[in-house]
Amino acid sequence: xxxxxxxxxxxxxxxxxxxxxxxxxxxxxxxxxxxxxxxxxxxxxxxxxxxxxxxxxxxxxxxxxxxxxxxxxxxxxxxxxxxxxxxxxxxxxxxxxxxxxxxxxxxxxxxxxxxxxxxxxxxxxxxxxxxxxxxxxxxxxxxxxxxxxxxxxxxxxxxxxxxxxxxxxxxxxxxxxxxx
Amino acid sequence: xxxxxxxxxxxxxxxxxxxxxxxxxxxxxxxxxxxxxxxxxxxxxxxxxxxxxxxxxxxxxxxxxxxxxxxxxxxxxxxxxxxxxxxxxxxxxxxxxxxx
Numbered sequence: 001x002x003x004x005x006x007x008x009x010x011x012x013x014x015x016x017x018x019x020x021x022x023x024x025x026x027x028x029x030x031x032x033x034x035x036x037x038x039x040x041x042x043x044x045x046x047x048x049x050x051x052x053x054x055x056x057x058x059x060x061x062x063x064x065x066x067x068x069x070x071x072x073x074x075x076x077x078x079x080x081x082x083x084x085x086x087x088x089x090x091x092x093x094x095x096x097x098x099x100x101x102x103x104x105x106x107x108x109x110x111x112x113x114x115x116x117x118x119x120x121x122x123x124x125x126x127x128x129x130x131x132x133x134x135x136x137x138x139x140x141x142x143x144x145x146x147x148x149x150x151x152x153x154x155x156x157x158x159x160x161x162x163x164x165x166x167x168x169x170x171x172x173x174x175x176x177x178x179x180x
Numbered sequence: 181x182x183x184x185x186x187x188x189x190x191x192x193x194x195x196x197x198x199x200x201x202x203x204x205x206x207x208x209x210x211x212x213x214x215x216x217x218x219x220x221x222x223x224x225x226x227x228x229x230x231x232x233x234x235x236x237x238x239x240x241x242x243x244x245x246x247x248x249x250x251x252x253x254x255x256x257x258x259x260x261x262x263x264x265x266x267x268x269x270x271x272x273x274x275x276x277x278x279x280x
Contacts, residue, residue, distance in 0.1 A: 006186060017193075021197060044227060051239070075264055083206060101196045105189075108185060108189055118232065123234045128236075131236050136243070151247060157255050161262050
């Protein structure tokens with residue numbers, strides 16, 4: 001039963017992931033990326049980490065993709081619908097992708113060390129979120145605080161980047177008015 | 181019970197799809213979205229290994245990746261809005277200010 005669920009979720013995730021790359025309209029790409037993220041959240045539930053599944057939906061679907069959709073709808077992006085892919089250098093790109101794909105699949109199928117590592121030590125944990133939070137706030141408190149500082153810096157940086165031109169215009173206006 | 185190699189293969193496939201999007205598309209917005217897809221495939225791998233090894237550190241690393249991704253997207257979209265205001269283009273071929 002679990003395996004059928006996994007196959008269903010994985011197929012939908014791969015299909016919507018392909019649609020992200022193929023779709024003409026950026027809004028369609030964004031919506032199929034939302035579908036892909038929801039499938040991945042369901043996979044996290046199968047992997048026994050319900051907290052990560054909720055975080056995935058809150059942060060990725062609720063915040064990041066809505067931000068993307070806002071930017072797509074604010075900007076005019078329809079004019080380049082007829083040229084989806086890059087024009088020159090397609091062959092080297094395909095070669096790089098083919099090399100990457102064959103390397104990954106060879107590693108996953110042939111490497112004996114990886115298979116030794118993958119030997120299952122699976123234990124069903126009663127309260128996975130409790131273990132996660134204890135470990136996060138006991139052993140990883142400093143990285144947690146650093147991450148919060150990084151988020152604050154990114155917040156300020158985004159505001160400054162998005163508003164910088166307005167401020168220079170307004171300062172120019174005030175200097176012009178002062179000159180008058 | 182699902183073998184962990186299935187998760188790893190799914191992660192690899194999604195990573196390659198995301199890489200194709202980053203390398204092949206012209207629209208900067210879709211390049212950023214494909215980058216998100218690549219980060220998510222890495223998250224699948226981390227959580228699958230954490231589950232298999234019975235170790236919460238996989239999930240913790242995934243939490244940090246999600247937080248840093250949120251910061252990255254906020255800054256990237258801010259840069260994108262400022263760029264579009266100045267250069268009026270979203271195509272990666274035309275964005276060669278830094279001679280890349």
